[in-house]
Amino acid sequence: MLVRTSDEGGYQGMSMIIVPTSTPGFSVGRKLKKMGNNSSDTAELVLDDVRVPVRYTIGEAGRGFQMQMAQFQDERLWICYMAVTGARRAIDRTIEYLQMREAFGKPLLANQYIQYQLAELVADIDVLHGFLHHTAERYVTGEDVTRAATVAKLQAGRLSRRVADACVQFHGGMGYAEEMWVARYFRDCRLGSIGGGADEVMLRIISMLEGMGRK
Ligand SMILES: Cc1cc2nc3c(=O)[nH]c(=O)nc-3n(C[C@H](O)[C@H](O)[C@H](O)COP(=O)(O)OP(=O)(O)OC[C@H]3O[C@@H](n4cnc5c(N)ncnc54)[C@H](O)[C@@H]3O)c2cc1C
Known part of the structure; x- marks a missing residue:
């Protein structure tokens, strides 16, 4: 504590x-x-x-806050890994569903608008995943990755929310039904922008590291 x-x-x-x-x-x-x-x-x-x-x-008495800040690098990185792998899995399951679900004689996935919306999200997931791997490599060598972990946490929370929203949308009425995994994913992943430090706290840390505002 x-x-x-x-x-x-x-x-x-x-x-x-x-x-x-x-x-x-x-x-x-x-x-x-x-x-x-x-x-x-x-x-x-x-x-x-x-x-x-x-x-x-x-550890050292009186240095608890600093220790907690160091621990946050670790915590925020694993939150991000959970977010990107979860988002990728959600996209894969949505593609599977859209391939199976037919409307007006063809799978919903044949709709180019839907393909492009999902492709946008896949591209964003890839970029964040790459950034995370790069950050994790630096972290295991003992480097201070506070800034990168903060940036990744901010992006991961927001990206998960966009992915969850798209997955619910493309499942239509079934996406709103509790019996589908996607409704649960929508609710669960909302924590990403709050737990481990809210998005606004990430923005505050980035602002401070960029020399804006009070340290
Ligand atoms: C399911 C769950 C599990 C949790 N598990 C743990 C745990 O294991 N260990 C632990 O220590 N904590 C845990 N927490 C606490 C979590 O880390 C905090 O809820 C989170 O950091 C937000 O802090 P808060 O609730 O005090 O929000 P508040 O500080 O009351 O802030 C409320 C909102 O105000 C905004 N805000 C806050 N600060 C600023 C600012 N400086 N500038 C602009 N806007 C701001 C943000 O939008 C924020 O969401 C858990 C929370 C939940 C919901």
Whole structure:
């Protein structure tokens, strides 16, 4: 858990600590009913006068915020990989469906408008995938990839939303039906622009790294 461990303001005085769930005062509160990702529970955690020994500190005391920022590189990269591979799979399944679904005597996929819409998304997925591989290669050599991971996270959240929207659209009425995978994908992937830092937070980091605004 990232907590404030001194009165220093701002990014200083925060530490990473271990809080065993058996610690007196800790409890799991209200479970949130979410619009998606329902196979993963999300709940409020209640800390009522919880105390843990100083030896439960992870890393250096007072450097928790900086550690969390470093961890975000990792987290944001795997969020992006999940997003692009999920988006590619969604396009493949949609192509499969459009090949099978016939309207006025021919598969919907024969419609050039639909082909081009999907081709646009495939092209964007390819570009992001390439950028991610390049970033991951830099990351494993120990390079600081904060900027690239931030750019990728912003693009991945937005691209997933465009892909999900197109997939629902091209499934027609069935795309709106809960029995189809695509309705769930639409709801699940919406988290991409919020979790791990919202799109606006990514924009803020990019602005700061570009020398705009307050560091
Ligand atoms: C399903 C789920 C699982 C999660 N799992 C975890 C987890 O495991 N660990 C964890 O630590 N957190 C987790 N989170 C929390 C998640 O990281 C935050 O919800 C997310 O970072 C957004 O923060 P917030 O909810 O506090 O939004 P707020 O800070 O209340 O912001 C609300 C909205 O305001 C806008 N906004 C915020 N800041 C700015 C800004 N500076 N400029 C312009 N606009 C802005 C954005 O649109 C943002 O979405 C989870 C959230 C969800 C929904």
